[in-house]
Amino acid sequence: MTTALVVDDSRVVRGFISKILESIGFVVQQAENGVLAKAACEKSMPEVIIVDWNMPEMNGLEFVEALRAMPNGHEPKVVFCTTENDIKHIMKAIESGADEYIMKPFDRAILETKLDQVGILPHSVETSALAAIG
Amino acid sequence: MTPNTAKVSGDPYEVLCAFLKKESGLIIDAQKRYLVESKMQPIIRREGLNGFHGLVDILINNKSAPLAKEVVETMTINETYFFRDKVPFDKFSQVVLPKLIETRPAYKTIRIWSAACSSGQEPYSLAMILDQMKAQLGGRRVEIIATDLSEAILAKAREGLYSQFEVQRGLPTPFLLRYFDQKGDKWQIKESLRSQVQFRRLNLLGDYNAIGNVDVIFCRNVLIYFDNAGKREVLAKMRRNLANDGFLMLGASESVLGTSTEFVADPMHRMVLSPADANLGAARRPAVAAPATPAALRAAILAG
Ligand SMILES: C[S@@+](CC[C@H](N)C(=O)[O-])C[C@H]1O[C@@H](n2cnc3c(N)ncnc32)[C@H](O)[C@@H]1O
Numbered sequence: 046m047t048t049a050l051v052v053d054d055s056r057v058v059r060g061f062i063s064k065i066l067e068s069i070g071f072v073v074q075q076a077e078n079g080v081l082a083k084a085a086c087e088k089s090m091p092e093v094i095i096v097d098w099n100m101p102e103m104n105g106l107e108f109v110e111a112l113r114a115m116p117n118g119h120e121p122k123v124v125f126c127t128t129e130n131d132i133k134h135i136m137k138a139i140e141s142g143a144d145e146y147i148m149k150p151f152d153r154a155i156l157e158t159k160l161d162q163v164g165i166l167p168h169s170v171e172t173s174a175l176a177a178i179g
Numbered sequence: 180m181t182p183n184t185a186k187v188s189g190d191p192y193e194v195l196c197a198f199l200k201k202e203s204g205l206i207i208d209a210q211k212r213y214l215v216e217s218k219m220q221p222i223i224r225r226e227g228l229n230g231f232h233g234l235v236d237i238l239i240n241n242k243s244a245p246l247a248k249e250v251v252e253t254m255t256i257n258e259t260y261f262f263r264d265k266v267p268f269d270k271f272s273q274v275v276l277p278k279l280i281e282t283r284p285a286y287k288t289i290r291i292w293s294a295a296c297s298s299g300q301e302p303y304s305l306a307m308i309l310d311q312m313k314a315q316l317g318g319r320r321v322e323i324i325a326t327d328l329s330e331a332i333l334a335k336a337r338e339g340l341y342s343q344f345e346v347q348r349g350l351p352t353p354f355l356l357r358y359f360d361q362k363g364d365k366w367q368i369k370e371s372l373r374s375q376v377q378f379r380r381l382n383l384l385g386d387y388n389a390i391g392n393v394d395v396i397f398c399r400n401v402l403i404y405f406d407n408a409g410k411r412e413v414l415a416k417m418r419r420n421l422a423n424d425g426f427l428m429l430g431a432s433e434s435v436l437g438t439s440t441e442f443v444a445d446p447m448h449r450m451v452l453s454p455a456d457a458n459l460g461a462a463r464r465p466a467v468a469a470p471a472t473p474a475a476l477r478a479a480i481l482a483g
Contacts, residue, residue, distance in 0.1 A: 130343060130364075131361065132356065132361045135352060135355070135356060136356060139352060139353065139356065145351070145352050146352040147347065148343050148347060151347065154348060155344075155347045155348060158347075158348060158349050159347075161265070162351050
């Protein structure tokens with residue numbers, strides 16, 4: 046089972062993302078800022094991290110930089126999910142070591158394609174379109 | 180009413196459906212009546228027509244070509260996104276293009292046709308792949324011809340301007356950074372990429388002479404709206420434009436099973452097809468060389 050960590054200071058957004066991830070079979074943990082997310086990763090490294098940019102204690106960018114410096118910190122796929130939507134932010138995120146970037150607002154289809162692009166969409170979802178036509 | 184004007188007889192809704200089928204191949208089932216009527220209401224109101232009946236009268240009596248075009252375009256479904264279904268694009272870069280590079284002489288232009296390209300995401304996805312594979316192409320010329328029935332959607336495709344939502348469906352972020360310019364809250368395909376796609380209007384029910392010979396056809400998520408006869412007609416015509424060792428790509432929910440004998444699907448990926456006649460020899464040979472069933476084995480022994 047794929048393990049995921051959702052990092053966002055909004056409980057509503059965390060809930061929305063977690064629900065989608067759980068519905069496609071991920072085991073989800075949540076953290077409301079970068080400091081807590083880092084602590085969670087030190088305990089056990091997830092396979093994918095969805096992270097907001099602006100958070101009160103340690104923002105997303107600082108978290109990703111800290112994560113990538115950890116012993117196994119290169120392992121998780123990191124997807125930013127933020128209202129920052131200008132090219133400079135996106136560039137910075139990718140340079141800091143993020144794999145993908147979602148600009149809010151987003152929907153389930155966008156989250157799923159981004160997970161697919163980083164190569165961690167469970168098989169059942171990837172092939173659901175084909176299965177539907179038997 | 181002038182003497183050479185046909186009167187709308189019967190249910191105007193059915194007349195409209197027949198008109199749409201004739202003009203675009205589009206099949207609309209009876210349950211869609213409410214949807215069709217609600218899509219036509221703004222046109223009827225704007226033109227001050229006598230209801231649905233008045234609209235149908237204009238269409239079948241050729242009283243307004245622009246209006247007829249608008250009605251057809253209003254009913255087409257333009258849903259699309261970058262790298263839609265993924266598999267055909269992976270196949271294109273990993274199998275199709277390497278094979279064409281290997282088999283075509285270097286001076287020969289490789290020609291790709293995106294038939295029913297909608298707002299351009301499909302041909303631009305191909306242009307991005309080609310840019311990524313520049314080194315392998317080694318200066319070889321590649322042409323992308325993208326066609327659609329709808330002028331309005333072609334105008335959008337040419338402009339290459341997409342909403343934040345559209346660029347997030349299917350497009351990897353590194354490609355967004357590389358191939359787009361940010362324009363306010365929208366994103367525009369860079370001119371260098373836009374200039375690689377030729378957009379033209381083409382009705383799949385018409386003739387394809389203007390397209391010429393092509394090596395790859397992407398004909399995706401349009402035949403699903405046609406009936407079997409329509410599908411067969413399009414596939415038969417496409418076969419004539421496609422090189423014998425060319426490829427046809429369909430959408431994820433499409434197959435040619437039962438509709439066309441011109442193409443056979445890749446056993447692993449039903450959306451990737453090759454001309455059937457070009458493959459027949461190869462498909463027959465192993466069956467003779469290695470008979471699989473007892474009856475076939477016996478027949479082979481008897482035949483000496
Ligand atoms: C759902 S879109 C598919 C776009 C793209 N190929 C894809 O798979 O994402 C279907 C397109 O087919 C076009 N279309 C419908 N009937 C057509 C016809 N008779 N000839 C050419 N294009 C047609 C519509 O205008 C629309 O843009």
